Amino acid sequence: MKYLLLLCSTLLAFPVSGEEGHPLLPADTSSPRATLNSFMESCETAYGMLASQGRTTGDEASWRKGRDAIRSVERCMDPGDVAQFRHENIIKEAAVALKEVLDRIELPDEKEIPDRKMMTRPDGSLIESWTIPSTEITLRLTKEGPMAGHYRFSPDTVARADEFYLRVKNLPYKEGATEGFAEIYLSAPGSKWLAEVVKRMPSTLRERKSGQAVWQWTGLGIVLFGTVLLMAVLYASGRRISKRGADGGMVRYILGLAFPIAAVFVPIKAAGIISRLLAISGTALYVVKFNLSLIALFASMIVVLGIGRRVGELIACVPHIKASNIDAQLARLMSRIMGMLCAIVLLLQGGQHLGIPLSSLLAGAGVVGAALALSAQDVLKNIFGSIMIILDKPYTVGERIKIKGYDGVVEEIGLRSTRIRLLNGHQAIIPNEDMARSDIENIGRRPFIRRVSTIRLPVDIGSAKARKAVEIVQGVLQNHEGFDPDFPPRAWLSEFESDHLDLKMIYWYHPPNYWDYTAHADTVNRGLLDAFEKAGIRIALPAFTTKIEDEAGVPVPAPKA
Template sequence: MEARPGITGRAPSTRWRSTLGLIALLGLVWLPVAPVPANPPAAIASAANPLRPPDTSSPRATLQSLLTNLERVHAIALDPARPRNDTLVPLQRAARTLNLSEIPERLAANIGIERALLLKEIIDRVGLPALAEVPDARSVERHDLTRWRIPNTEIIIARVESGPRAGEFLFTPGTLDRLEDDYDRVAALPYLPEATPGLYDAYISTPGRGLSLDWGRTLPDWLTRQWLGQTLWQWLATGVALGLGALLASALLRAGRRADQRRTDTSRRGGTILALGAVALLLQGLEYLIDVQINLTGAVVITVKQGFVLVLYTVLAWLVALLLNQTAEAIIRSRRLRPRGIDSQLLRLGFRLLSIIAIAALVIDGAQRIGLPAYSVITGLGVGGLAVALAARETLANLFGSLAIMFDHPFRIGDWIKMGNYEGTVEDIGFRSTRIRTFYDSVLAVPNAYTMNATIDNMGKRDHRRVYTTIDLRYDTPPERVEAFLEGIKGVIRANPATRKDGFHVVVSDLGAHGITVMLYFFLTVPDWATELVERQRVLLEVVRLAEQLGVAFAFPTQTLEIDATPEQPHAPAPPLPAEQLVEIARDFGPGGRQGRPRGLGLHTPPHEET
């Protein structure tokens, strides 16, 4: 029947949706005030609770937990409809009955299951007393029992006194250490009637997680033969996996190195960093393949896993060192610092120290993963560090010297320095030594320990470069020309744009053995030694040109032989002067005298007397 428009014109589905919406609204209104049900749902029974840990409250409970879980493993393995992964949970629960506190955490899962299966193999051959004879919780409390031993064996269950499992009764670490030897001694014995045969052999030969009693039957007999606790197919698969992994890792590293060499900036190592990251992931994948899928067991898997830890952490240390080094170089490039400058060296040193700290942390973590206590590793590092420090005192002194140079900045690369008997231009400041290019083009490597304690005269930090020299004039040069020469040199200094216009001196400083000595003392404002040499040359050449224009001759370090008389020309002594005239001449050069010129001839004014 066709629906009519109006109040009753809705389709049936629309009416149902409206009804459901109304019910939901009423439910929301009713919910806050709804009473709590008088009888809440019953809790899961403790025996059926899958999260309930195995009972280890007494030797009897621990032994029963081990046997029950492994018998359940055997039942699942016999059922062809059940996947072998279903055996993993009871295997892990059986391993919970063992005290694995002395086994590295990353190895505990493998070793725990193997030891539980070995324990079951031994019990299946030597037998147990009646369960009623094994102490239960009441017997433990009544007799204050702390340990119990299976009769006629060295298999002991003891109470754990400390740690997260304190108070539980577990198979002792000493028992677990002896299990392989005990198993070898009883392996030839027949199984008892209530045994679960073949579990251990099935576990060590089944790939992946869990175990299967039928898996090895599909392989040829020669592949299932055991050597060192592993089947032949496991050895072959492990060898192929390790070989292919080594080839792939080598190819990755070569590819990364070639990618870095193709860069214009060979200091960038992005390709090597990516290759190392890929190698680290490859190692993780190989370890998973060998441990879980190929399922090596026993001492072999322990050795393989520890080897993977050593190789992986070596790769990680290399990767961390490269990453931090490249971080420092990236900061230097981004800030446009001088690659060999003090700031760049300081950045590199800081990141190298971070690398050392990070590598030390990796060593401690890696040692912990292979079973070495962290405290012992740190102690060993401390003792080793002390031995290294004693054996490398000079190296450490040089390192501290480089730190002092970088923080104090006594000189920079390119500075001309004088340090003891050394003089030259600083070419490089390293962590062990400072390289100085001498002025005869050799390179000195001065240890930084010496640099830290030496007196350094940094010629490169001068704001002005001093020029000091002397000029000898001939004694027959008239005094007025000498003064004109001095005045001309003042003009030469002022005319040169590179000279400092104050603090200079041009004076007759001495009457030497060969001539009249003129001292020339002034400063150049130049940035480096090369410019200093050029500007000094320009000033001195101007002085030579000035002397040529004035007719002033330079004296040479020569000796003059004066012949006083010869037979042809006898000596004619100077006419004697009266004493009164000599006294008069001397007085004329004194105060108020006519000949005296105490301020000179007036042709030269000293620079410091000028206004």
């Protein structure tokens, strides 16, 4: 009788139909009495729809009615510090369990349940909580957030709702109760066609085992197997299309990312099927949704990293940037670093959504980072060396350099090493750490090629012919090929040696094309030989002195002629 009075007062205070109540009017949670009335009314509405239509609604009006009832129930419940992805399911399951409890236990008269006035102290402050007599079901005042000042079922009550239900499950229902509410909610499929299939199943498949019906466990296994299979197919397809990277075609490389993107939505869709269509609940739902959300999170990170790599390749494809030069490498490196940073932010945000504290995530990231730093010191040194090379640009692809005894042309600057094609055709691969620390002679950046040559003249050549030799050299080099007025050629008699006189010759060849320079040097040499021959000037041959010693080291005199 007390319950009927409570229900009647609820129906009078809160009209059910959309025509009588404003659609934006929230559930009244201003006091324990108002919250309890709102909760009971909303559960009655939800039960009526579940019993008559199942989890699906036939028209928009029914859908809106069900949505409003669920929102009212959610407003009455305080899940506390629960992972965000669990809020909806925890609130619904706790609400059903609490409704089953309230349908079995004796409630106080409505007048004994405190309203706002009864919960207000003489000084104007509000009493923090009220507990239903003879129970541990508590409605607590919310002090912070958008629901501050409202009374809701406490986090402890929400967390222990299943425990309370199990303790009173064997008690009889009171008159007018929503009988079988929990059974209908936990076992009703999420679509009409599946509900029809379940009705035709043998009773053994409808029996509940470990919190779920047998058909639900079967459906769960099928969905999880299909999820794993579909994701494997998508990733394999993506790898096959983009396995050659940008070398296989930029359009193909970018389209290959569509498969990992599609794979992100597979576990999300699977979680929706499991919770809504199969109506899995309890610990099984939490474990499955947590792992599927974790898979979706890691799949999203893979997509973000893939986007970073492809953005770098797109930048490297800009017409004025060569695909293998240092600017392209800088674009690739910066894009990958940005991708990694975005993936880390995504991991932190996703971890918080899954209920993993930020401090734990940061601590875990620190431990992993330290372990990686210790195990990959050489790799990190080379990466930092790459960054220094990219920023300082001591050489670029296509330039000839000398380093550590190697002389060749730079072919590629990677994240770990630099590849040099030596003049003998061999390839040298040098770690970027060594490249960043070593002295580099960049021949490719010289503005000219300087030739310094010495012509040996006989000591007895005489003053006139010596002067003539200098004039010949100056004449051959005057306005020569590759001549630059800022670098005029030089020729002079430099040193007297014991067996010859040095004639020094210097000139600069512009631009620094090596093979053009060698061809010009050949022309200069032949011109000098011809001019010296006509002038009767000969070039001194190297003089050698041979000393002969016996076994005791005593010089042996030269034989007389």
